[in-house]
Amino acid sequence: MSNLDDTKTSVEKLKAEGNAFHTQGHLEDAILKYTEAIQLDQGNAILYANRSASHLSMKNYLDAACDARQAVVIDPSYTKAWARLAKATHALWQYDQSIKAWKRALETLPVISVSQLSPTDAHFKQQFEEGLKAAEDAHARQVSGESSNPHLVSMNDPSKMPWNRAMALMPELERTQTADSSAWVIVPAYREFNEGVQAMKALRLLPNRSAYGHYGALADITNGILRDLAFEITQSGAWVDGGVEHAKRQAENTLREKGWDTARKALAITVRSWFMRAFLEEGARRNARVATQFYGSALTLLEWGQTKWRDVSRDDRGAIFENTFVRGVRRYYLSAYLMGVKDHGDGSVYTLDRAEALALAMVKEVSDNWPRGNEEYVQDRGFYYSFVVYPRAEAYSTLGFVNMERAHACRGTDPETAMRYYSAAAEWYLKAAESYPEDDEFHFYFLKIAFEACWHRADPIRDILPLCQPMQEALQKMRAIWEFSSNKGTMNEHVQQLIYFNEGVFTGLISKLYTLDTPSSLVALHKPE
Numbered sequence: 001m002s003n004l005d006d007t008k009t010s011v012e013k014l015k016a017e018g019n020a021f022h023t024q025g026h027l028e029d030a031i032l033k034y035t036e037a038i039q040l041d042q043g044n045a046i047l048y049a050n051r052s053a054s055h056l057s058m059k060n061y062l063d064a065a066c067d068a069r070q071a072v073v074i075d076p077s078y079t080k081a082w083a084r085l086a087k088a089t090h091a092l093w094q095y096d097q098s099i100k101a102w103k104r105a106l107e108t109l110p111v112i113s114v115s116q117l118s119p120t121d122a123h124f125k126q127q128f129e130e131g132l133k134a135a136e137d138a139h140a141r142q143v144s145g146e147s148s149n150p151h152l153v154s155m156n157d158p159s160k161m162p163w164n165r166a167m168a169l170m171p172e173l174e175r176t177q178t179a180d181s182s183a184w185v186i187v188p189a190y191r192e193f194n195e196g197v198q199a200m201k202a203l204r205l206l207p208n209r210s211a212y213g214h215y216g217a218l219a220d221i222t223n224g225i226l227r228d229l230a231f232e233i234t235q236s237g238a239w240v241d242g243g244v245e246h247a248k249r250q251a252e253n254t255l256r257e258k259g260w261d262t263a264r265k266a267l268a269i270t271v272r273s274w275f276m277r278a279f280l281e282e283g284a285r286r287n288a289r290v291a292t293q294f295y296g297s298a299l300t301l302l303e304w305g306q307t308k309w310r311d312v313s314r315d316d317r318g319a320i321f322e323n324t325f326v327r328g329v330r331r332y333y334l335s336a337y338l339m340g341v342k343d344h345g346d347g348s349v350y351t352l353d354r355a356e357a358l359a360l361a362m363v364k365e366v367s368d369n370w371p372r373g374n375e376e377y378v379q380d381r382g383f384y385y386s387f388v389v390y391p392r393a394e395a396y397s398t399l400g401f402v403n404m405e406r407a408h409a410c411r412g413t414d415p416e417t418a419m420r421y422y423s424a425a426a427e428w429y430l431k432a433a434e435s436y437p438e439d440d441e442f443h444f445y446f447l448k449i450a451f452e453a454c455w456h457r458a459d460p461i462r463d464i465l466p467l468c469q470p471m472q473e474a475l476q477k478m479r480a481i482w483e484f485s486s487n488k489g490t491m492n493e494h495v496q497q498l499i500y501f502n503e504g505v506f507t508g509l510i511s512k513l514y515t516l517d518t519p520s521s522l523v524a525l526h527k528p529e
Contacts, residue, residue: 011041015050022054030054031245045075052084055243062297063243064088072104079108079124086131093281093290095139102132142285160484163190169480182440182481184381185390238269244300251305260316267305271320274298275329278336288340288350295333302326323369324387330365331391334358338398341405356402362395385437393435397446400428404453411456419457426453433474441482441491444474448494455520461505462516471498497525 018033034051041047052067068085071078086101105128109121117125166183167190173181239247247270255263278294281287302321309317319325337358340350371388407421429450436443451467475495485491504523508514514523 007040011037011044011047014040015047018050018054022050022057027054027058031058035245035249043074045071045078045081048074049078049081049084052081052088055245056084056087059091059293060243060245061088061091061293062241063245065092065094066242066246068101069241076104077108079105082108083124083128083131086128086135090131090135090138091289092293093138093142093285093287095135095142098135099132099139102128102135106132162186162481162485165481165483166190179381180437180439182385182437184437185385186481188380188382189386238266238273240270240273244297244304247297247301248304260312264316264318267301268318268320271298271301271329274301275332279332282332282336282339286339286343288336288343291336292333292340295329295336299326299329299333302329324383327362327365327387327391330362331394334362334394334398338401341401352402352405355398359395359398359402363392363399366392366395389435393432393442396428396432396435397442397449400425400432400446400449400453403428404449404456407453407456422453422457426450426457429453438474439477439480439482441478441485441487444471444478445487445491445494447471447474448498451498452525455501455525458519458521460517461509461514461520461523464520465505468498468502500527501525 014033014037018030018037021027021030021033031051031054034047034054038044038047038051048067048071052064052071055061055064055067065085065088068081068088071081072085075081082101082105086098086105089095089101090098106125109125109128110117114122114125163186166186169181169183170187172178173183239250242250247267251263251267254266274294275298278291278298281294282291303326305317305321306326309321314322334355337350338355341352341355344350366388371384403421403425407418407425410421411418429446433443433446433450436446447467448471451464451471454464454467478491482491501523505514508518508523509516
């Protein structure tokens with residue numbers, strides 16, 4: 001038997017093993033088998049399509065799309081591969097690409113009347129047409145929704161924007177050496193973001209599709225979000241259209257063939273591109289599913305690289321593998337996951353238990369690596385807040401949310417357990433509030449939510465009133481920077497609830513309807529509708 005025959009036999013054996021694992025639900029094992037087979041036969045479209053199917057079942061949509069694309073490059077008439085590409089891109093909200101893929105899938109079917117189609121092709125045709133319509137409808141909603149997105153902030157009066165108000169405060173903060181201010185985070189972040197925008201404006205596309213300009217744009221913009229140390233990255237060699245497994249394979253190949261200079265740049269732009277996609281999906285579209293997919297992909301690749309190249313110097317592997325950068329990505333992943341819990345609260349995809357586990361892991365990681373006399377943190381207050389204080393504060397607030405939701409869920413059936421959850425929620429929210437600078441909007445906000453937990457716990461009026469004064473003081477400090485933030489509407493609602501509660505307590509005590517021992521939950525937080 002020839003070597004070619006041996007290879008073909010090995011490929012078929014590995015494919016059969018992969019198929020068996022896929023059928024049994026052992027998807028990771030299936031992917032490994034398909035990958036081994038692909039290493040022996042890189043021109044086999046079926047292997048890529050099968051691996052795409054396993055990634056789809058695992059909801060690894062980036063890798064699923066990447067493998068499906070490779071399959072249709074090899075065999076443009078491969079019906080199932082086009083369908084899997086359509087499904088993966090639909091899941092990623094890339095509806096325009098999904099529409100194209102569904103149309104190509106339909107084009108691969110025989111051009112005959114439906115009655116003449118085989119049962120299999122007739123089933124495919126119905127499935128593809130339904131998928132195409134769903135993608136077209138979703139694309140239409142996406143376009144109309146983005147034109148009136150309530151999550152996008154109006155900038156009609158730039159002077160009211162938090163970053164401009166923060167910059168106006170900086171001379172006084174520097175003169176008085178006041179460290180406790182959110183301005184130290186906002187101002188450098190805004191400056192780095194601005195540098196990124198200017199760099200992008202400087203890019204020019206040449207007729208041969210090459211570009212010239214400053215190639216630090218993506219780094220500057222993501223540094224404005226993450227506040228990482230800047231370094232130059234290039235546009236070439238990245239693997240932004242694939243998923244984690246694809247990026248791992250390409251990183252190893254690039255490192256082996258071209259060395260760290262090329263691999264480092266490709267890894268950097270891959271991670272930063274995923275991060276930016278996730279950030280936009282979370283912020284502009286409030287799309288937790290896609291945001292967690294991209295944040296999660298970036299985080300998985302970073303954690304893998306940290307382990308694989310733990311002994312490689314920072315100069316070689318790059319700044320993205322530093323603990324502070326990874327922590328920044330993990331912070332945003334937690335935020336997007338919490339959004340998923342809030343927006344899709346049935347527990348089928350996003351669960352309170354998982355949110356709690358992520359938050360506890362964040363608290364432990366930050367606490368275990370808390371800076372002790374490190375000059376880097378002393379000299380850059382914004383860096384210190386962004387990478388040390390804020391990640392742990394957000395983890396605290398997540399733990400507060402988890403316990404509050406659990407309390408609400410069991411209040412009617414198990415009041416005693418609910419009270420314990422309310423107590424835990426109040427404790428976590430207070431920790432979160434105390435972690436933020438006093439002029440940060442979340443300092444006030446989490447004080448208010450901690451107050452609500454105590455109110456639900458029915459604390460006596462005498463115990464809950466002392467919480468009102470710190471909230472009023474925090475409100476005044478917050479307005480210096482955050483009066484016109486995107487959270488203005490929500491903050492105003494909380495302020496009105498606080499005012500209404502205080503008025504109710506005062507009126508009730510004067511009329512002797514209440515005493516200081518009256519449960520605070522008897523005093524309304526808002527006017528009845």
